[in-house]
Amino acid sequence: MTKTNPGRFFEDYHVGQVIRHAVPRTVAEGERALYHALYPQRFALYSSDEFAADSGLDSSPLDDLIAFHVVFGKTVPDISLNAVANLGYAEGRWLAPVWPGDTLRAESEVIGLKQNSNGESGVVWVRTRGLNQMGQVVLEYVRWVMVRKRDRDAPAPETVVPKLETVVDPADLVVPEGLNFVEYDDELAGESHRLGDYKIGEKIDHIDGVTVEEAEHMLATRLWQNTAKVHFDATNRADGKRLIYGGHVISLARALSFNGLANAQMMVALNAGAHTNPCFAGDTVRAWSEVLDKAETDAPGVGAIRLRLVATKGDSADFALRGEDGRYLPEVLLDLDYWALMPV
Incomplete structure (x- = not known):
């Protein structure tokens, strides 16, 4: 047997x-250290116990x-x-x-x-x-x-x-107990743009890019104990390439979004998402975001912003998503729709 x-x-x-x-x-803290080493993550709430405490939490989650x-x-x-x-x-x-x-x-x-x-x-x-x-x-x-x-x-x-459901109702968003942004420090967070500074329909080019290295994506996939064959075994695909775990692209794009959305501190809902084209080692990932909606929460000083996060390989400045045939363009890697918490 x-x-x-x-x-x-x-x-x-x-x-x-x-x-x-x-x-x-x-x-444990080791996962945080490795996560921040793998991705250019700089959101203050996840980087500083003091910033988290000033936001009403016991420490940084x-x-x-x-x-x-x-x-x-x-x-x-x-x-x-x-x-x-x-x-x-x-x-x-x-x-x-x-x-x-x-x-x-x-x-x-x-x-x-x-x-x-x-x-x-x-x-x-x-x-x-x-x-x-x-x-x-x-x-x-x-x-x-x-x-x-x-x-x-x-x-x-x-x-x-x-x-x-195509979108999580803002009334169903869960704000962590105790979280408040009444004493929120824009300077320490890295940007002054708050919820009222964003307009629905606004698009933001996050400018920076990260080239995916074979060693880094393999370390990440092992870290998350993802055993899918296409990520590990180069003989599993006819082209002999190991496919980059889609979550690796999500984390890269989310980290890149800090430049322009530094105050979108916590992801609280995932409305929709698609891995639209494969990503391989050597590709340079860039990102842009579109503001889809905004909402209030019951937590003091805390609002919610709904964002479309798009990861691309190559230039992201033209905000192109689909071709004339309605299909995703070949350079688009990720189309993600999520809610995040942001100071009002």
Whole structure:
């Protein structure tokens, strides 16, 4: 009897199935240090205990995307080990801060299935929750993945396509307990632009770029315990290239957005997202953002800003997203729609 795990294939899923993912992980200051070494991250709330304390928190929590990457990594052996592509995200919310010393685990529920017309693969929708050591949900999101079939002749399951909200309602955004920006220090944060300084429809070129190195993306993927074959095994693709983990591009783009959005301190919701084209070592990632909406919160001095974050390889100054055919341009790597907290 074989003892190795080949991963799940499309026919191994059924709607309503709940998968508890293996290997809980305790996160510490080491994850923060490595995250800040891998990405040019400078948001003050995640860099300084003193800044966080002045904002009503006990100390600086770990970066939102550390929580996302750790939880995502837990799911890979069960959800996307045999994936063709990670297709999108929706209904994501950060529900509680993650602190050094917390232990994170993950579980996913299959909420949709649809076999592709070629009979060789299908799309699997899952709702994933990340929980801490107290059983508190700190993060939840939906993602859908195209997964290979083991047996092309296996019968297709009943098609179930979940109806997903296109945007998280601002009323459902969770502001961390105690957070307030009444005494917010613009100078220490790095910019003076607050919520009222941004206009809906405004686009911001974040100017800077980061060239992806093979060693760095491999370190990142190992750090998040992401075992997807396309990221590790150069023989898995016909071109002999290792595909950059899409979350690596998300973190690069979010870090680059500091230049122009330094006060968008905390990500609190993930409305939608698509990895639109592959990224490989040697590509230079740049980013631009579009302001989609703004909202109030009940926390003192805290507002919410909805942003489209676009990562590109090459020039980002023209804000180009799609061609005349409606498809994403080949230089566009990421199209991400999220809510962040910002001082009013």
